[in-house]
Amino acid sequence: MEQQPASGSSWTRTVTKARQWWARTWSFATRRSRSGASRVTSALVPAAVTALCAVLAYVFAELVLGHEDPLFAATAALIALGFNRDPKVRKVLEVAIGCTLGILIGDLMQAVLGQGYWQAVLVVYTSILVARFIDSGATFTLQMSLQSVLVVLLPAAEGGPFTRSQDAIVGGFIALLVTLLMPKNLRKEAATGLRDLYVTLTGALRDCSEALRSHESRTAWMGLVACRGTQTAVENLRKDVKNARELATFSPTKRHARPELDETAHTVEMSDLAVRSMRVVARRVISVIDNGALDDEGTGLLADWFDEAADAVGILGRSLGEPAAAGRHKSLSVARGALGGAAARLDPAELGATTLHAEALVMLLRPMMVDLIEATGSSHDEAVGYLPRL
Incomplete structure (x- = not known):
C-alpha cells in the first residue's frame, strides 16, 4: 500500500515528460512546416x-x-x-x-x-x-x-x-x-528596408520622450542601442540600391527607373545621417536626465517635441514604403510638412532649455531634422529654412 503513491507518482512524471516531449516535437514540426511553406511560396x-x-x-x-x-x-x-x-x-x-x-x-x-x-x-x-x-x-x-x-x-x-x-x-x-x-520592382527591397529603418528611428524618438517623462535614462539607452544596430541595415540598403541602379543601367526595359532610384539613393544617405545624429541625440538625452539639466516645464516641452517628431518620422517611413511614385510623392509632401512643423520649434528658449546641457540637446536636434527633411526630397537650403533663427 505504501508503494502505490510512489508508483503513481513515477507514472505521472513519465506521462508529463511524454507530453512535454510531444509538445516540443509538435512545436518544432509546426515551426519547420511554416518556414518551409514560406520558402516554397517565395520560391x-x-x-x-x-x-x-x-x-x-x-x-x-x-x-x-x-x-x-x-x-x-x-x-x-x-x-x-x-x-x-x-x-x-x-x-x-x-x-x-x-x-x-x-x-x-x-x-x-x-x-x-x-x-x-x-x-x-x-x-x-x-x-x-x-x-x-x-x-x-x-x-x-x-x-x-x-x-x-x-x-x-x-x-x-x-x-x-x-x-x-x-x-x-x-x-x-x-x-x-x-x-x-525579368520583370521586377527595382525599388521594392529598398522601400522595405527604409520602412524598417524608420520604424527603429521612430521607436528611438519615443524612447527619448518616455525617458524624459519618467526621468529614467535607461529608456533612452534602449533607443540608443536600437539605433546602433541599424548600421548593417543601412549597408544592406546601399547594396540594394546599387544592385537596382546597376540593373536599371543595363536593362533596356528598366532604364526609366533610374531617376527614381537616384532619389532613393539620396534618401538612403540622408537617412543614414539622420540615424547617426539620433545616436548622438540619445546620448545627450541620457546626459540631460542624469545631470538634471531640465526643470519640469522644460522636460514636458521636450518630451512633447519628441512625440511630435516621432509622429512626423512615422509618416516619413510609411511614405517611403509607398509602391507608386505618385502616391509616394504626395505622402512625402505631408511628411515634409510634419517634419518642418517640428523643426520650426527647435528654439532652446521655446522648449525650455535654459541650461548648457539642455541647449546642446536642442542644437543637436536641428541637423537631424534637416537630414530628415532632405530625405523627403527637399534641397538643403529648403530644409534649413524650416529652422527658426537663433
Missing part, C-alpha cells in the same frame, strides 16, 4: 524562371547550334542564375564568366594533354590559380574549377573540342538575358 516564381532558363539554354544549343546533349548549356545557366529571389547582374555575369573560363581551360588542356586522372588534377590546379588571379571571390574559383574538372573527366564532345565552351556561353548569356528582362 514559386524563381523556381519557374530557373527551370525555364535551364531548359531554354539546352534547347537553343541543341536546335540552333546543333550540339548533341548540350548539358553544359543547362548547367551553366543554372549556376549563373543561381537561386536568388532577385538575381544580380554583376553576380550572374561573374558566375557565367567563371563557368565559361573553367570549361575553356578544360577544353584547351584536354586538347593538348589528353584525358586522364593526372590531367584532371593539373586542370583543376590551373583553373584555381587562374581564378584567383582574375577574382578574389570564392564562388568564381569554385565555378571555374568545377566546370574544368567535369570537362576532362566526362567523355569528349562529338562536336569538337570547344563545343562545351560554346554551350557554357549560351547558358551564361541566357541567364544574363533573363536577369535583365
Whole structure:
C-alpha cells in the first residue's frame, strides 16, 4: 500500500515528460512546416524562371547550334542564375564568366594533354590559380574549377573540342538575358528596408520622450542601442540600391527607373545621417536626465517635441514604403510638412532649455531634422529654412 503513491507518482512524471516531449516535437514540426511553406511560396516564381532558363539554354544549343546533349548549356545557366529571389547582374555575369573560363581551360588542356586522372588534377590546379588571379571571390574559383574538372573527366564532345565552351556561353548569356528582362520592382527591397529603418528611428524618438517623462535614462539607452544596430541595415540598403541602379543601367526595359532610384539613393544617405545624429541625440538625452539639466516645464516641452517628431518620422517611413511614385510623392509632401512643423520649434528658449546641457540637446536636434527633411526630397537650403533663427 505504501508503494502505490510512489508508483503513481513515477507514472505521472513519465506521462508529463511524454507530453512535454510531444509538445516540443509538435512545436518544432509546426515551426519547420511554416518556414518551409514560406520558402516554397517565395520560391514559386524563381523556381519557374530557373527551370525555364535551364531548359531554354539546352534547347537553343541543341536546335540552333546543333550540339548533341548540350548539358553544359543547362548547367551553366543554372549556376549563373543561381537561386536568388532577385538575381544580380554583376553576380550572374561573374558566375557565367567563371563557368565559361573553367570549361575553356578544360577544353584547351584536354586538347593538348589528353584525358586522364593526372590531367584532371593539373586542370583543376590551373583553373584555381587562374581564378584567383582574375577574382578574389570564392564562388568564381569554385565555378571555374568545377566546370574544368567535369570537362576532362566526362567523355569528349562529338562536336569538337570547344563545343562545351560554346554551350557554357549560351547558358551564361541566357541567364544574363533573363536577369535583365525579368520583370521586377527595382525599388521594392529598398522601400522595405527604409520602412524598417524608420520604424527603429521612430521607436528611438519615443524612447527619448518616455525617458524624459519618467526621468529614467535607461529608456533612452534602449533607443540608443536600437539605433546602433541599424548600421548593417543601412549597408544592406546601399547594396540594394546599387544592385537596382546597376540593373536599371543595363536593362533596356528598366532604364526609366533610374531617376527614381537616384532619389532613393539620396534618401538612403540622408537617412543614414539622420540615424547617426539620433545616436548622438540619445546620448545627450541620457546626459540631460542624469545631470538634471531640465526643470519640469522644460522636460514636458521636450518630451512633447519628441512625440511630435516621432509622429512626423512615422509618416516619413510609411511614405517611403509607398509602391507608386505618385502616391509616394504626395505622402512625402505631408511628411515634409510634419517634419518642418517640428523643426520650426527647435528654439532652446521655446522648449525650455535654459541650461548648457539642455541647449546642446536642442542644437543637436536641428541637423537631424534637416537630414530628415532632405530625405523627403527637399534641397538643403529648403530644409534649413524650416529652422527658426537663433
